[in-house]
Amino acid sequence: MESIHLLFVIATGLIFGSFITLASHRLPRAEEIIFQPSHCPACNATLRARDLWPVLSWLAERGRCRHCHASIHWRYPLIELCTALLFVMIYWQYGWTEKTLILSLAAVTLLTMIVVDLEHYIIPDLVHCVLLPLGVWWNISALTDAAWGLLLGLALGLALRYGYRWLRHKDGLGLGDVKFLAVAGVWLGPELLVPFLFFSGILGMGTALAWRLLGHGRKFPFGPALAASLFICVAYPAAPQAFWHMQMWVHR
Ligand SMILES: [Zn+2]
Numbered sequence: 011m012e013s014i015h016l017l018f019v020i021a022t023g024l025i026f027g028s029f030i031t032l033a034s035h036r037l038p039r040a041e042e043i044i045f046q047p048s049h050c051p052a053c054n055a056t057l058r059a060r061d062l063w064p065v066l067s068w069l070a071e072r073g074r075c076r077h078c079h080a081s082i083h084w085r086y087p088l089i090e091l092c093t094a095l096l097f098v099m100i101y102w103q104y105g106w107t108e109k110t111l112i113l114s115l116a117a118v119t120l121l122t123m124i125v126v127d128l129e130h131y132i133i134p135d136l137v138h139c140v141l142l143p144l145g146v147w148w149n150i151s152a153l154t155d156a157a158w159g160l161l162l163g164l165a166l167g168l169a170l171r172y173g174y175r176w177l178r179h180k181d182g183l184g185l186g187d188v189k190f191l192a193v194a195g196v197w198l199g200p201e202l203l204v205p206f207l208f209f210s211g212i213l214g215m216g217t218a219l220a221w222r223l224l225g226h227g228r229k230f231p232f233g234p235a236l237a238a239s240l241f242i243c244v245a246y247p248a249a250p251q252a253f254w255h256m257q258m259w260v261h262r
Contacts, residue, residue: 015101015106016098016101019094019097019098019101020094020097020098022097022114023090023093023094023095023096023097023098024064024065024090024091024093024094025064026093026097026114026118027064027089027090027091027092027093027094027121028062028064028090029118030089030090030093030118030121030122030125031085031086031089031090031125032048033122034089034122034125034126034129035051037122037126037134037136038126038129038130038132038134048061048062050075050077050078050080052075052078052080053075053077053078053080055075055077055078061076064087064090065087065090065091068082068086068087069087085125089121089125092121093117093118093121096114096117096121097114097117099245100113100114100117100245103245103246109148112144112147112148113148113244113245115140115144116141116144116148116197116241116244117241119137119140119141119144120137120141120237120238120240120241121237122137123137123233123237124233124234124237124238126233127186127231127232127233127234128231128233128234131184131229131231132184132186133184133186133187133189133190133233134186135186135189137190138189138190138193141190141193141196141197142193142196144197145193145194145196145197146196148197148244149196149197149199152199155199155200155201156195156196156197156199157196158195158199158200159194159195159196159197159198159199159200159202159203160192160193160195160196161195162195162200162203163191163192163193163194163195163196163198163203164188164191164192164195166191166203166207167183167187167188167189167190167191167192168188170182170183170188170191171183171184171185171187171188183232184232186233187232187233187236190233190236191203191207191236194206194236194240197240197243197244198240198243198244202243202247202250204253205243205249205250205253205254206239206240206243206250207239208253209238209239209242209243209249209250209253210232210235210236210239211235213234213235213238213239214230214232214235214236216235217230217231217232217234217235218230
């Protein structure tokens, strides 16, 4: 891996990370995402280029707004660093390929979804509108599989949602989660949907536990588990394969 390429990947990751902090703030508030200039949420001052260096501006001003000195949450630089890390992991796995481009765009969308769901308990429809065409692009040579995956994902999502409601007389799976299962089906095809649900369940239990330990109550966002599981199953096909091997081993 050439270091100049790596630097480029890290810089691009940081810039997209900065975009995620912006998008995750504006999406749930139905604000315009791209063309409105950035401003400080506390004092409304328009931010200039020197305020917008990912991580570096935050460090230089010691986590405060340069205009009103309101403190800026550490999660902003953390999101930027996570995005850069994901970009490096994708580049590491797939090099300079079309796959790296598609996966990086998906990673940006999934991270935005995670941040919004953690804060607001919703998965914005824009997430599905971006992930769907990216999934078609990813599977452009296996569109029949993608179509079956879409149908199966939708069916499973609806069955889980209305099955849970019928059994427990309350909502378990939100409609945003159901739509996400359908879109995940496009990415994964029918065969990988099963391990995807398995990993989502495990990660979801982890989230539920962490949510309760943090004192946020019983209702927890399922989006982060779904997003992480989709990314793992798509970017690291060895994970769902290991799941099928484990099944064969159990049933032997
Ligand atoms: Zn300010």
